[in-house]
Amino acid sequence: MVCIICRKSKNDMSDEHVIPDSMKGFYHIYSVCKGCNSLLGDRVDSPLVNHKLTELYRFSREVAGKSGRIPNPFSGIFFQEGNQDTKFRVDVDDKNELRVKFLPTVNIKKNGDEIESIEVSLDSDDEHKIDGILEKLAKRHGLPANSIIAGDKKSVLSTEGVKGQWKIDTLNFKIGLLKIAYEFAVDTIDGYFDDPDAIDISTILKTANYKRAEEYVKIGNGLQPEVFEAYENYLDLSSEKHYLILSSSQFGLICLVKLHDLFAVGVVLSSRNYLDNFSTIIGINDINKRTFNKMTLEEVVKQCHGPEYTRFGYHFDTEYEAYLAQQEINSPSFKYEGTEQAEIPLFDESGQKYPLLLHELLPSLKSEVKYDGDWFIQQYYFTDTPKYHVKSVNTGKLYRVMAFEISNERIKKI
16 A cells, blocks of 8 residues: 555555644545655654644643643743743643742852852742752862751732743744645545655655645734635534635635634645535534544535525516416416426426426526525526426416525534
């Protein structure tokens, strides 16, 4: 079997998480060899998984990594406001809560070459370490261990603010998003693996070329949920899910990647469009249900909508003709020939049946789509020539039609 990263024939394929396991990814593929899997984890997934925003996300949701530990997004040294000599660190305790700890400081006062006093400041939780610290100081300065006599001890409750700096990666993490998009496309679209852009992307991933990843990850800066606005009527973008969307575009084949509340970006995977406008493929990673499913956009829309309703718009030459016709059309017993699934025969003025049924004619008609609140409405408009009619089952009368409407209400998001 050929590995999709190194593109060599291998017999040691492994379990590859398309979305990293530590980000609650449940999409598995088995087309990456062990060596490339290890490389991806160390050099491609790592900038994404260990991004400061990802650490905050994992900490807030208590998502442990492979080591079993929850990351500490506040690791590093912090300072007391107005006093750079007073340092702190922020630890995560056994209850996964943050604990600000004062770092030990030593102040040695000398009179010439002689040490007069040693002042040790440390966190109250570390008070038991004082003897060990003094012993090390005595050894470092060549003093007998018993020459340091404990003096006054005092406790100070600090109420000053603690501040520090974060460095936020704006480049390297994008290669992890590129990997997700590439693996989703290779696993989903026949023929994409041999695309010239796909070959180039696999090289970028294999060599962990962070800079070149930007050549493909270029729709949004990685932190813009706006790239998913076109799908907000059907996807529950505030839910605990990751979304992947393969679609055609003006750029070619693209993959939109949204990792819950973290990252959202568009990846241009090829200058060629492999999908038509009706073949968009959506991958849904449900964090709570621990599942990953692929659906077409059409399937998503159908699941989101309730029952379908249809109706015709009629044409009448005079108000009196309209009045007479409405007596039958508005009656509960009114029914025209055909079925409710738009398999409806159409007739000319003389009652001759046209060769095409309504559902076969609709794609050729002028149409528009609109939304009215939660209602999705498709309207089709018939031409003046030829003229189209439907036939009443009860009376056999012909009624000229000018429009056909299909509507359904959105009852949920996925």
